[in-house]
Amino acid sequence: MPADQESLLPKEGNEESGEQPSVQMISVKWEATLPPPEMLRAYDEVSPGLADRLVSHAEKEMAHRHKAQDRLICVSAIGRISALISAVGVLGGIAATAVLAVVNDQPWVAGSVSGFALIIALVAALIGFKLRNDSDDSTPGNDTA
Numbered sequence: 001m002p003a004d005q006e007s008l009l010p011k012e013g014n015e016e017s018g019e020q021p022s023v024q025m026i027s028v029k030w031e032a033t034l035p036p037p038e039m040l041r042a043y044d045e046v047s048p049g050l051a052d053r054l055v056s057h058a059e060k061e062m063a064h065r066h067k068a069q070d071r072l073i074c075v076s077a078i079g080r081i082s083a084l085i086s087a088v089g090v091l092g093g094i095a096a097t098a099v100l101a102v103v104n105d106q107p108w109v110a111g112s113v114s115g116f117a118l119i120i121a122l123v124a125a126l127i128g129f130k131l132r133n134d135s136d137d138s139t140p141g142n143d144t145a
Helices: 037-046 050-103 107-137
Strands: 007-011 022-026
Touching: 037 050, 050 107
Parallel strands: none
Antiparallel strands: 007 022
């Protein structure tokens, strides 16, 4: 049995010296979804068909993760589109207010409203730029350091 497989190996005791039998535990870890092929074969020897069930379970888990990730991407896109529509609506309302203020001979209101809209747009652009840069820095495999 390879030393890298998890197993419980009983050790024989020595009756003459009074030693008791001991159990040694060897552990192995892997970072893949499935254990190495040698372990799958060992599982199949213990319980026929177990390796197939493990592979099937891993495939179902991967499909579930992909489906959940697709849903998350869709929800994110819907959120971004909704935010864009809301921003356009708010800025359109502010522009309409400014135009009405000019038409009603109140240019100071139009200037105040337009300045306020400009400040909001600049702050939103800066926040969006920072968030985009932060998300790019946290992308796996991005080694900028």
